[in-house]
Structure formats: structure tokens, C-alpha cells
Amino acid sequence: MTLFRGLTGKVMLLVLATGLVSGLLLAHSYLFSRGIILSSAEDQTRDRAEDLASQVEGELSAIADIAHTCAPFVERSGSDKAALLNLLRTLVERNKHIFGSGACFEPYAFETDSRAFCPYFHKRDESVEYVQLGNDNYNYFDKEFYREPKKLKRPYWSEPYYDEGGGDVMMTTYSYPLFAKSRDGSPGKFSGVLTADVSVQWLTRHLASFSVFNTGYCFLVSGRGTFLVHPKGSIDDTSIFTLAQRMGKPRIEDVGRRMLDEASGFADIGTLLSDRESFLAFARIPSTGWSLGIVVPRDEILAPLTGLYKKQVGIATLIVIGLLALTLVLAASITGPLRRMVAVTARVAHGDLDVDLTDIRSHDEVGNLARAFQSMTISLKKYIRDLMEMTGAKQRMESELEISAQIQRSMLPSRFPAFPERNDFDIYAVMEPAKMVGGDFYQFFLIDEDHLCLAVGDVADKGVPASLFMAVTTFLIRVAAGQGASPDQILSLVNRQLCLENDTCTFVTIFCAILDLRTGELRYSNAGHDAPLVLGPAKDVMPLPIPPGPAAGLVDSPTYRTETTVLESNAILFAYTDGLTDALNEKQEPYSDERLVHLLNSLDSRDVESVVKSVKEDVARFCGGTEQFDDLTVLAVRFGGTERIQ
Amino acid sequence: MNITLTRTGDAAVIAVQGRVDTLSAPTVEQKLTQWLDEGETRMILDLSELEYISSAGLRTVLVIGKKAKANGGSLCCCALRGMVRKVFDVSGFSLVLPVYNTVDEALAAG
Known part of the structure; x- marks a missing residue:
């Protein structure tokens, strides 16, 4: 019954059911x-x-x-x-x-x-x-x-x-x-x-002139049943009894006897005397002993009722037809827009948002639905446009970040071996940013033939601002060191510059050192950074005693101090940022200084690259699947010895 | 990370618990900024149950400290311990912000 599955069919079914009940x-x-x-x-x-x-x-x-x-x-x-x-x-x-x-x-x-x-x-x-x-x-x-x-x-x-x-x-x-x-x-x-x-x-003529309802008629039988006036269809018969005999209907005989015996009576004679269902009533004419019968068709008696009900059935039918027509019109006014919305929904589902339902003006629920649908598509369109803009912006930003990262990486010396012509020292460093662009940095360069400047730092910020800060810092270090400044002077310069207009309160921890490649003398200063470790030639790992000094960018005129120590031959200076020791495993435990010292103690190799890589691998193993949340920077420099091979 | 504010007189003692790292620092900043905007002037950060603070966390404290000062208020830290105390010392933060040993000391200093 697919016909009654739709809204129209259902309402029509309702009307038909109502009609049926009526x-x-x-x-x-x-x-x-x-x-x-x-x-x-x-x-x-x-x-x-x-x-x-x-x-x-x-x-x-x-x-x-x-x-x-x-x-x-x-x-x-x-x-x-x-x-x-x-x-x-x-x-x-x-x-x-x-x-x-x-x-x-x-x-x-x-x-x-x-x-x-x-x-x-x-x-x-x-x-x-x-x-x-x-x-x-x-x-x-x-x-x-x-x-x-x-x-x-x-x-x-x-x-x-x-x-x-x-x-x-x-x-x-x-x-x-x-x-x-x-x-x-x-x-x-x-x-x-x-x-x-x-x-x-x-x-006969006289009786015919009597009106017996509309189509009823009279007949007259004598006291012996002989017809004086014949009922219709019995002209051939002389009496009611011969009629009964001829037609083979004994009931006619019964009726005839009653007419002769009773003064008056009534009988439902069905189709005994005519094709139509009829009633017979009779009454005696006393002076003659005759009986006058009238035959009235049953439907004539019922005619007023039948007429009334024909009218009522007619009216009811008209009402039902009218209602059905009205239902069709109403349902069409509902289902028409609904069908359009279904079609439009299919189009929207396929990504076509250019729909126009503004011609559905009805003020009923369907109209509201259409308007809501229209405004939904408008919102969707706006949303998709915004999303595309945003995606575009995000892509631009990501590509910019990628470029920044490239610039940042290019600012950090990343070709190793960095000084292939020198065999009096080795240096190796890595910086792994947590985000695309990190705040960590390292730096090393030869100030002159005999002096290597190196620095490790951590900008207290992430992303592009941090990398800009970092760029400024490394630039300042290069400039200052190039002018022959001592490590504390370098940090003071950096601090002074960073304190200017530092609204974002960004600060940088820096460890800065200058290694005399002839003697192994290491002059260093510190701005709030973790103390580097020194790996002695005999597997002894010691933190470098660092002088106090606040991170650069915190206070206007801090006091930085330069300390001096001497590296033994084949000793390694191991500098890092807290991204290493604070790296967390799945149990939220930090990698810790102790683990780092323990690992370094266990290493036989004094090759800087393998030391750095061992540390990295150990941290990676420790962290397991945990996401790296901070930049991780490691720099290792090995002093070759005072007896330089010429 | 968990951060709660308890009023003691005119001072707001704000206990920061757990880890304040790159990920949770913005939440801390947003909370502290909100309280600042609601009119808190004297803020005491109770760091006795702070396990870890990253440089981003330090920067947040610094930013709020500056804002508080600009509003005519103050921000101090107290009850530093373990790694947090080490970070404060190494980075020189103790030079920038007032740091007290206990909450009571911080309240008395006000």
C-alpha cells in the first residue's frame, strides 16, 4: 500500500475512515x-x-x-x-x-x-x-x-x-x-x-380511480374468492384460488382464505402477486361479503425514508469527496514544500549550498521549517567559507611556521663535522623543537683561530615569538663575542637589549662560554641556565660550578660573573636545556639530572656525536610514547688537548 | 594542574598544585588574570604542592606580577620546594619576585 505511505495518503486514509464510520x-x-x-x-x-x-x-x-x-x-x-x-x-x-x-x-x-x-x-x-x-x-x-x-x-x-x-x-x-x-x-x-x-x-374503473399510495392498487374478490376486480397480472384467472394453482404458490391460497375469513387483515406477501416486494392489506365489504385487497410495494412505503437516506448518502459522499479534494490541496501545500526540501537536502548533502526556498511563504510549521532550512544553508555556507578561510590561514601560518623553522634551523649551525679542518676539538649539537618552531637554541663559532665561543639557551616562550627572541639573542651573542667581550659582558649586553620594550615578559636562560683551544681554559658565565656537565677523561661526570645570575630579560642591571676552569684533554663539556632533564615518561616521571649523570658515566666513547646520540636515544627510550612537550637541546664539545697536532 | 584561591584578609592565597608546563601555563595565566580583573590586588602564590614549573610557567608568573604591579597590587611566591625552588634559584627569579618560605611569612610581610 505505497499509496498510503505518504503524508497525503495518510490524511486521505483518515478522511476515508471517517467517511466509512459516518x-x-x-x-x-x-x-x-x-x-x-x-x-x-x-x-x-x-x-x-x-x-x-x-x-x-x-x-x-x-x-x-x-x-x-x-x-x-x-x-x-x-x-x-x-x-x-x-x-x-x-x-x-x-x-x-x-x-x-x-x-x-x-x-x-x-x-x-x-x-x-x-x-x-x-x-x-x-x-x-x-x-x-x-x-x-x-x-x-x-x-x-x-x-x-x-x-x-x-x-x-x-x-x-x-x-x-x-x-x-x-x-x-x-x-x-x-x-x-x-x-x-x-x-x-x-x-x-x-x-x-x-x-x-x-x-374496475371505479377502483382504479382510488389512489393507493403511489403505485399500489386495489382488487376485489367475492365471498367465494372470485375476482370482481383482478389484481394486476391475474387477468386470466377467475378466482384467487385458480391464481394460486396456476402460479403454484400455495401461499396465495392461504392469503385468499384469510381474505374470505377475516374482516380485515395484513400480510407481507413478498413477490407473490408482483415482481416487487409488496404488502397486502384487505378489508371486507360487509353488505356483499366481498373483500377489498390493496397491494402496496414495500419500497413505496419506505420511499420517504429511502429518499431521505439517498439524499443523506449523497450529501455524505459529496462531503467526503470535498474533504478528499481539500485534503489533496492541503496535503499538496504541505508535501510540495517538503518534497522540495527533501530534494534540496539531497543537493546540500552533495555540497551544493546554493538553495533557494524563499518562495515557500506559508506561515505554518512547514514554512518555518523551510525558513530554518534556508537560514541553515546560509549559516552553513558562511561556516564553510570561514572554515576555508581559516584553513587557508592555517595553511599559510603552517607554511610560515615551516619557513620560520627552516630559518631558525639555518641560524643554528647544523653541518657536522662543523670544523673538519680542526682536530683539536670536536663539537656536536642537536635541537629538537616541541612545536614547529622552538625557543631553545645553541650557538658556537670561532671568535679567532684559538677561541671557540659557545652558548646554549632557552627562551621562555614557544613558537614564532620565541624564535624571534632567539634570533635576536644569538645575533647579540655573535656581535658581542666578536667585539672581544667576556662571557659576563656578553650576557649583560643581551640582557640590556632584551629588557628594552619587553612587554611580553619573555626571558632567556643562557649559558655562555669561551674555550681557549690552546690551553683548555674555559671562561663561562650563566644567566639562569642549568649547569652544564663536564665529562672528565676518566669517566667522572661533574656539574660545572656556575655563578649566580638571573635569566636575561628579567631585571635591568643584574650582576653576571665570569668563572674560569680548565678542561683536561679529551674532557667533554656537556650543555643542555631543561627539555632534556624534564622530559616525562608515561608515569609523569621526569628524566632527571641523576639519570643523565648515570648515563654519561656509563658511556665509554668520547666521541661527541655518539655521546649526544646516546643521550637522545636514552631519553627517547625513557619517554616511550609520551609526546615531547618542551624543546630539547644538547651541545657537547670535546677539547682535543694541549698538544695540538700541527 | 590544579589552582585554587583562598581569601585571607585582604590577601588571596592561590595554591597551585601539580605541573605548570607549556600546556597548562595558559590556564594558569587565564585564571590569575581573571582574579586580577575581579579586583584581587594582593596575590600570594602558595607553591608548596607545585611539582614542576617550566620556563613558560615562570613567564606566566612574571606577566601576572607585572600586571598586578600596574594595578597597584602585588604578587609574591612562597613555600617553594624541590625542583621548583631550584628553578627559581637558577633562573634568578628570586631576584625579580618576592619569595617567602611559608604562607604565613608572606602574609606577615604584606
């Missing part, structure tokens, strides 16, 4: 209302059937009344044939509901000379015709309309019959029995019947 509620309400309406349908239709039955009853009793009214005149007419015929003709002419009327007498009862006498008037087209039924072709004595009232001695409605030789139509006849007057006034002898005919055609 639909179920509507269906439930429909079924409930339908139940109520159906239960009231019985009363409605039965009332209507009774109402119609009483109307027909009224019509028929009006006809019966006429016969009843006229009967005494016929009885009293004696044998006045003209008066009788006149009465009968008037009866038919004046009563539009009466199809025909006759007076049939017992043999010789009206005219003593005729055995069968039955004058009969009936309508034909617009006129009234006369026929004397007492003829050989029409034996009225056997007819139901004569036989039954004679037998019952009371008025009688006949079963419908085709009056061949009489009215020549389907009809039913009301027969009022006539009696000859006896002299004492007691009921006389039956003398004949006065009849009033009702044509079935008229009855």
Missing part, C-alpha cells in the same frame, strides 16, 4: 428507521384498505338502497306492465352506477299467461335497451341472482358472471327478493326478484 452510522440509522416504518406499515395499509372498503360499501349500499326503495313499487304494481317497465327504465337511466335492472318473477306471478316473465333494461353505449329475459335461451330461474335470494329470502349480491343474452358484460347483480302481499299483512309468498346490476368494468 456511512456505518448512517446505515445503522437507516435500518433502525426502516424497522419503525415497516412496523407502522401494517396499520397504514390496513387503514387504507378499510377506508377504501367502506367507500365501495357506500357505493354498493347506495345501489342496494335504490333496489330496496323500488321493491315495494314493484310488489304493488300488480300486473301493470307499463308501470313496471317505466320504473325499471327510469332506474337504469337515472342511476349512472347501475348498469342494468330487471324484475324477474315466479312462473305466472306477474302475468298469469306467461310462465317466465323478466323485463330487463341495460345500458349499451349511450342508450338503454330492453330485453325480456323470460325466453327459452335465458332460463333465469337457474341463475344465481334468482336462485339464491329465493332460497335465502333476503337480498343477495351474486358472484360475478358473464350475462350472456342479457347485458352481455361481466357483471354482478344485486337481487332484492319480492314477496306477494298477503291480506293479513304477514310475509307473503316469494314472487320474484328486483335486480340492480353493476358491471365489473365499472367496478
Whole structure:
């Protein structure tokens, strides 16, 4: 169901679910209302059937009344044939509901000379015709309309019959029995019947004029189940029972019996009498014993309800469709920008930050998101630009530092052997900066043929400022020594220069010495630096006793003093910075003076390069993986001896 | 490295413990500068538990000392021991800053 995975689909699903729930509620309400309406349908239709039955009853009793009214005149007419015929003709002419009327007498009862006498008037087209039924072709004595009232001695409605030789139509006849007057006034002898005919055609038309709901209709059965007015679709059948037989539906027979037995009733007859599900209600017409049935389609009863619910379902459907459309529009207004942001995010992820979401102007959360996203990309762009600038600056700085380091290294004598033409002394030195550019330095140079100036120092700073300080210091030392200054004078000069404008409080510790290469006399002075060690020819390591003196750059006019000692032949002066003795191992223990002295004691070689390298290796071994945090400088000079090889 | 300030009268006794080297010196400088800016004038550095101080650390002390002086205040060190005392002596720092044997001496000297 990928359709419902998106936001749009989910909201649409919600709307559809709401619609479904409403639909179920509507269906439930429909079924409930339908139940109520159906239960009231019985009363409605039965009332209507009774109402119609009483109307027909009224019509028929009006006809019966006429016969009843006229009967005494016929009885009293004696044998006045003209008066009788006149009465009968008037009866038919004046009563539009009466199809025909006759007076049939017992043999010789009206005219003593005729055995069968039955004058009969009936309508034909617009006129009234006369026929004397007492003829050989029409034996009225056997007819139901004569036989039954004679037998019952009371008025009688006949079963419908085709009056061949009489009215020549389907009809039913009301027969009022006539009696000859006896002299004492007691009921006389039956003398004949006065009849009033009702044509079935008229009855059918009359019943058709009744409205039975919209498409319902009436039918009429006689007391024996014969159809007076046929229900639709049963024209071929004479009675309700033949209909039941022909259609093979015994239930029709049941219904028919009920109609004959009960004064009124109701039955759900389903599709017994028509294609549509229908109800049947019936009511007896008392005077005739007939039963009037009405057939009402079930859906007609339910029509108002169905109409209402059709409207409601229609409205609900429209609402759901409308909501779906609205959802689509709303969801599009949300998902549209979201999809754009997804696309833009993918572009941003690929490094394209030139996105423009400013056209998303909605003031909802999506709009806020878009604006936040826009400002994020702007910040990102700025950040990346800054970063690139910074990286550029850093690279520049690093390259500058690299250049500074190169300059610094170039300022320290780094070619060894430094004096290959001299065999009266050896010198070797290393400086390993902790950062790219260190604050440590060493310096050595020949002042003249016989005097070697050397210095080791540590600037109390790191990086470029330290290297500048260092450059100044080494330069000052060279200048001062070149002018023949003594070590203390050199330090005083350096101090004086460094104290000028020293806002950063940078200071330098310096050990400075001048070695007389002819005698081994070492004149030295110290500005706050660690005492160098002297390795005697007999493996004795001693610190050089150093005079007190503050680091250069600390105080304006310090007192430096020059001390003098004499190096034995093959003795080594070992100067270093605290980066050596303070180097830490992984346990944060310093390398220490003791370890250095111990190592130097253990060395057999008096070659300066191997001494320096041994020390370096030992420190490296001691430190293990610990990062070097301070510059490390070592300088070793070996005095060759007083007996110089020329 | 650990640095804490304890007020004693008008003096701020600042105990610096552990190692002050190239890496931790900027932290010390920043802390001391902050206290200076907050108005501390008389600062006594109690270095009795300081194990190691590098030249960068010394320079930091010097910078703060100068700043304190410029603010009309003072900075002194006390209770130096072991390697720290050696560094102070060798570098000649004892000549630049007042150094006392104990905190009490430093307080009394104020």
C-alpha cells in the first residue's frame, strides 16, 4: 500500500475512515428507521384498505338502497306492465352506477299467461335497451341472482358472471327478493326478484380511480374468492384460488382464505402477486361479503425514508469527496514544500549550498521549517567559507611556521663535522623543537683561530615569538663575542637589549662560554641556565660550578660573573636545556639530572656525536610514547688537548 | 594542574598544585588574570604542592606580577620546594619576585 505511505495518503486514509464510520452510522440509522416504518406499515395499509372498503360499501349500499326503495313499487304494481317497465327504465337511466335492472318473477306471478316473465333494461353505449329475459335461451330461474335470494329470502349480491343474452358484460347483480302481499299483512309468498346490476368494468374503473399510495392498487374478490376486480397480472384467472394453482404458490391460497375469513387483515406477501416486494392489506365489504385487497410495494412505503437516506448518502459522499479534494490541496501545500526540501537536502548533502526556498511563504510549521532550512544553508555556507578561510590561514601560518623553522634551523649551525679542518676539538649539537618552531637554541663559532665561543639557551616562550627572541639573542651573542667581550659582558649586553620594550615578559636562560683551544681554559658565565656537565677523561661526570645570575630579560642591571676552569684533554663539556632533564615518561616521571649523570658515566666513547646520540636515544627510550612537550637541546664539545697536532 | 584561591584578609592565597608546563601555563595565566580583573590586588602564590614549573610557567608568573604591579597590587611566591625552588634559584627569579618560605611569612610581610 505505497499509496498510503505518504503524508497525503495518510490524511486521505483518515478522511476515508471517517467517511466509512459516518456511512456505518448512517446505515445503522437507516435500518433502525426502516424497522419503525415497516412496523407502522401494517396499520397504514390496513387503514387504507378499510377506508377504501367502506367507500365501495357506500357505493354498493347506495345501489342496494335504490333496489330496496323500488321493491315495494314493484310488489304493488300488480300486473301493470307499463308501470313496471317505466320504473325499471327510469332506474337504469337515472342511476349512472347501475348498469342494468330487471324484475324477474315466479312462473305466472306477474302475468298469469306467461310462465317466465323478466323485463330487463341495460345500458349499451349511450342508450338503454330492453330485453325480456323470460325466453327459452335465458332460463333465469337457474341463475344465481334468482336462485339464491329465493332460497335465502333476503337480498343477495351474486358472484360475478358473464350475462350472456342479457347485458352481455361481466357483471354482478344485486337481487332484492319480492314477496306477494298477503291480506293479513304477514310475509307473503316469494314472487320474484328486483335486480340492480353493476358491471365489473365499472367496478374496475371505479377502483382504479382510488389512489393507493403511489403505485399500489386495489382488487376485489367475492365471498367465494372470485375476482370482481383482478389484481394486476391475474387477468386470466377467475378466482384467487385458480391464481394460486396456476402460479403454484400455495401461499396465495392461504392469503385468499384469510381474505374470505377475516374482516380485515395484513400480510407481507413478498413477490407473490408482483415482481416487487409488496404488502397486502384487505378489508371486507360487509353488505356483499366481498373483500377489498390493496397491494402496496414495500419500497413505496419506505420511499420517504429511502429518499431521505439517498439524499443523506449523497450529501455524505459529496462531503467526503470535498474533504478528499481539500485534503489533496492541503496535503499538496504541505508535501510540495517538503518534497522540495527533501530534494534540496539531497543537493546540500552533495555540497551544493546554493538553495533557494524563499518562495515557500506559508506561515505554518512547514514554512518555518523551510525558513530554518534556508537560514541553515546560509549559516552553513558562511561556516564553510570561514572554515576555508581559516584553513587557508592555517595553511599559510603552517607554511610560515615551516619557513620560520627552516630559518631558525639555518641560524643554528647544523653541518657536522662543523670544523673538519680542526682536530683539536670536536663539537656536536642537536635541537629538537616541541612545536614547529622552538625557543631553545645553541650557538658556537670561532671568535679567532684559538677561541671557540659557545652558548646554549632557552627562551621562555614557544613558537614564532620565541624564535624571534632567539634570533635576536644569538645575533647579540655573535656581535658581542666578536667585539672581544667576556662571557659576563656578553650576557649583560643581551640582557640590556632584551629588557628594552619587553612587554611580553619573555626571558632567556643562557649559558655562555669561551674555550681557549690552546690551553683548555674555559671562561663561562650563566644567566639562569642549568649547569652544564663536564665529562672528565676518566669517566667522572661533574656539574660545572656556575655563578649566580638571573635569566636575561628579567631585571635591568643584574650582576653576571665570569668563572674560569680548565678542561683536561679529551674532557667533554656537556650543555643542555631543561627539555632534556624534564622530559616525562608515561608515569609523569621526569628524566632527571641523576639519570643523565648515570648515563654519561656509563658511556665509554668520547666521541661527541655518539655521546649526544646516546643521550637522545636514552631519553627517547625513557619517554616511550609520551609526546615531547618542551624543546630539547644538547651541545657537547670535546677539547682535543694541549698538544695540538700541527 | 590544579589552582585554587583562598581569601585571607585582604590577601588571596592561590595554591597551585601539580605541573605548570607549556600546556597548562595558559590556564594558569587565564585564571590569575581573571582574579586580577575581579579586583584581587594582593596575590600570594602558595607553591608548596607545585611539582614542576617550566620556563613558560615562570613567564606566566612574571606577566601576572607585572600586571598586578600596574594595578597597584602585588604578587609574591612562597613555600617553594624541590625542583621548583631550584628553578627559581637558577633562573634568578628570586631576584625579580618576592619569595617567602611559608604562607604565613608572606602574609606577615604584606
